[in-house]
Amino acid sequence: MEIPYIVTPRKDTGLTNSKIAIWLFLASEVMLFGGFFSAYVFLRIGADYPWPERTLPVLPGLINTFVLIGSSVTVVFAWASLKLRNWRKFQLYMGITVACAAIFMVLKGVEYSVKFSHQAVRLTDYTVLEGHLGYELKEGADSHHPKAEDYEKDHNGNKIEENRIRVETSALTFNTLRFYKPWIADLLDQAKHHGDAKITLTGDIKGIKTEGGKEEVLFKAGTPLSVDLLEEIQSLHLAARSHNSALRTAASRVEWDKALAANPDKQGWELSSEVNVDMEALKPRFLTEIQSVPFKVEPATRFIFKPRDIREAATQSRLRDDTVVDGKLLESPMVFHNLDAIDFQHLVMKAEEKGIDPQIAIQNSWIMKNSEFARKAWEWHNKKVEALEKRLIADYGFEADGKTPKREPTHKERYRLGWKELAKMAEDGGMAKLSFADKMKEEFMGPNYAARTEKTFPHLSVPREQIGFASKFAPAWNTYYAIYFTITGLHGLHVVGGALVLAYYLFFGRKMYDANPEWLANRVEVGGLFWHFVDLVWIFVFPILYLM
């Protein structure tokens, strides 16, 4: 049995099977990306925060655009070479195509990794700060120029970002069902690491293990915490729970049978208040359910938690797996080693909603009250905005009424101090300028803290209670970054997938070429169509996400 029209097109449709299939597949892909682009429009129109405009580095995106367009041309050359039966040239052009895909992905990878290490925080007054967090240092270390051995390390040997919730923990109570194993291991490590503390059972756990048995001590006070211990308690609890539940169910069935027999004319919902299971009678047969397990930490030790994992409170905090952490909440500020942007756009938006003068709202913000640097920067920035206003009037003049300027600085120009502006301010103030090479590097990697020093990008410690919402520049930060990562990530997967297929033809296509060169040409044509589609999507992605 042979499927027809794999290599030669069917006469009346003029198409091979794979040609039809790829066009259908692309139609489906159009709908998929169409879904995402509609989502982009929907989210942007409905955004209730200042949509980040032109916020991504354009240069790498632009280079990627040309790389992809170039590869779309070479893939056609590769196909044409096959049609001309020139294997060497096919190899050359297909090689270039695959290499272009690699360049694209490398640039994309750099773009992503810069964002994943860049921190943003929205304060409770809606000021947005951006920068790099510091790492915890050992006591007495020079915070401005720390050496490698000055950093505090966690039990895994990693540096600890200064964005942790610290609790002077004296007791931990685990939920028998929901405790999260990796966290138990983590807590044990922390206890050992932060002062050799012991985590042990607070009291004896007593209970009945077998029906009708006597209450006995199941676990002695002082038993050290371990995952095995918790799992043993969990299995006892589960066994007791199913035993007790089965008893209650059986008793309830008996009661219902009695009630229904006694009241044949009544419906269940009318009887429900009359049917009650005598729990006291059942009690002697119950096994002990152990809902939670309390441990004490001796001596009380500082534990650190990632902010997302804990709901902190002054004396008793709760982890996401329902573990109760008793102990005093220690100061847990978020420390920017380098602050590289101050953004009042969101704050102004909120102020305008409430009818407050933006300038007053800014003056009252936490950062203006607490940071000398912010005040200076804001003053410098306002002068620049004034100059810009004058220049716009000089260049474009007024409307017909003679008062309203035709062009004014945008919201972003007025209320955002980005890293390039802070750099400009420092340079105006006498900082040495960067070399061209360093500047180009900044176009790809973002602000260069080492070269520009903390005079340009100062340190800043933000108290925990000022933090409204914090995140890396990741999908969580806002819907713009969410859609940006989703669309470009999916597009990246398409690039990788397409490149793998093309690379397969490049490296393993020889056998097929020898057997039936037209077949390989057809396949490369189909792969090339997909590649063009991947390119086309980028042509939409680039202006929408990078330029608009």
Add this chain to the structure above:
Amino acid sequence: MSAHATPHTGHDAHHDDHHHDPGFLRKYVFSTDHKMIGMQYGITAMLFLAFGFYLMMVMRWSIAYPHQPLPEWMSWVFSDGWKSRWLQDGKVTGETYNMFGAMHGTIMVFLGIVPLGFGAFGNYVTPLQIGAVDMAFPKLNMMSYWIYLAGGLIMCASFFMESGAAKSGWTNYSPLAGFADGQIVNQWLAGQTQWLVGLVLLITSSLLGSVNFITTIINLRARGMTWMRLPFFVWAMLVTGFLLLLAFPPLEAAGIMQLMDRVAHSSFFMPSGLFTKSEGLADLSGGGSPLLYQHLFWFLGHPEVYVLLLPAIACVAEIIPVNTRKPLWGYKSMVYSVLVLGFLSFIVWAHHMYLTGMGPVVSTWFQVTTVLISIPSVILLTAMIISLWGGSIRFTPPMLWACAFIPMFGIGGLTGLPLAFNLVDLHLHDTYYVIGHFHYVVAPGILFGLFAGVYHWYPKITGRFMSPTLSHLHFWPSLVCMNLIFFPMLVQGMAGFHRRWYNGGDAYLAKAADSVNVFGNTVRDHIDLNIIMSWGAWALAVAQIPFFINLFLSWKTGKKITSDNPWNATTLEWATPTPPGHGNFLEEPSVYRGPYEYSRPDCDEDYLPQWVAPKRNEPAEPVADKHDSAH
């Protein structure tokens, strides 16, 4: 090849039988033969349907007897541990009910009916009817099945995890679905997340399937099989393929975004300032749009209805001409209707969202398109009714089901009309009326159509008929029970019964026993219907037992067919040996005329198959066309 050929067995008569026999795995498990894949789809889908049905039976207990422990004849399936986790002293809890409800819908729609209609029947019948050796991409076809199975198993596996399976409705609306299972630290082990992963796999599977189907239909038609000679079944599959191809991707986008919301903490569908009882102010950026999710969901959701429906209509449209011995009435208008239906189904989606506050202009637009789409649906149904007129009807088992399909689907369709108008929908939205409406479409409608298909093609697949006695034992109780379950829903819905009351309205009664709605109905008047409906549902389960016995028993013991074309049908699948071997046809078939040439006055017999070479005096133009243009 003669229409009267004695049965060939596909395997013996296989034209390239010099191939060595493929091993068991290649033949039955990792098969690339469209017929085996069709059967794999069919059996898997029926298992999922049975499972989805079981979930519903438990829910019906909770509705009818909310305070009583689940009886042992239903609860024996669960382990003790599972019962103690999900039942409260044997009673179904609200959380469990939600979980079962969400999974019942998901399983029935995505894992049951679509794979049965499109995957099983589409796969088995389409290539045969167009005279193709197989699908255009056999390996892709196999992949499509395995991805479907993986998606389904991932979704169902979550029943056994600490989080339980998804429980935010089969529509999985955000922000509810975004928060559900939020307490699970490793989100990949949460039922709600696994639902999304499963969904993305299912969409991938149906994408592969639809590309394959459309390519096959366009490029692998036999010689002489022109577009207007395609059986209606094939047209319906073509349209279904396009619906799956174009409507599913936006849901995939939505699924990916919701997955991002869960695992990357983004806020695609999470508005600002969300506050929950358990977590307080959500630790999210906010700024997202729950409405966006609904748009993306229903952009699939509505075409999906036709993805469910068209294969069933397709089966019925094949069965009616065979059993009335006259051509399908209005073949061409049916073809054009199904094309228009396919197109319109893309622009009606927001009629599921009248209550979201989209605004009257948008609502009016969708109201208009929704009313428009009833025109092609009614044309399809009317054509089938008229096809019965004046026929010499053989009430074979498939024909019974096909005949029942028409009024049952009719009720489903007509009860949908009031819902199309947003003024009425404001009242009926989320009541049992809606549940009654779409269950009439899907259960006694679509499922009956598919049962008809099973009985109709079974002789081709196995070489034996299914037992008529058991068929009747299956059909009549099913017909009665279906109506027992779903008709009271329409009544209850108008009395204001909400679709998500896990205790059947009992809690509502306790609060507002005598509140009267705009129709003057009270909940108290209709709450007893719950019990009738529930018993109807359980009896329906019993009524399916003869079917499964029949399905497996007749394989070995059914009455043997005496010809490859036991129903004396005209379409190409009956030209194959029985069962068809790998490669389907003994020799490449040619097609000489339209698909429904029954009772031609110029023929000795009352049917003239598509593949029989014409005698010299046969007119060049197919008679079916003349018949069509006569009305």
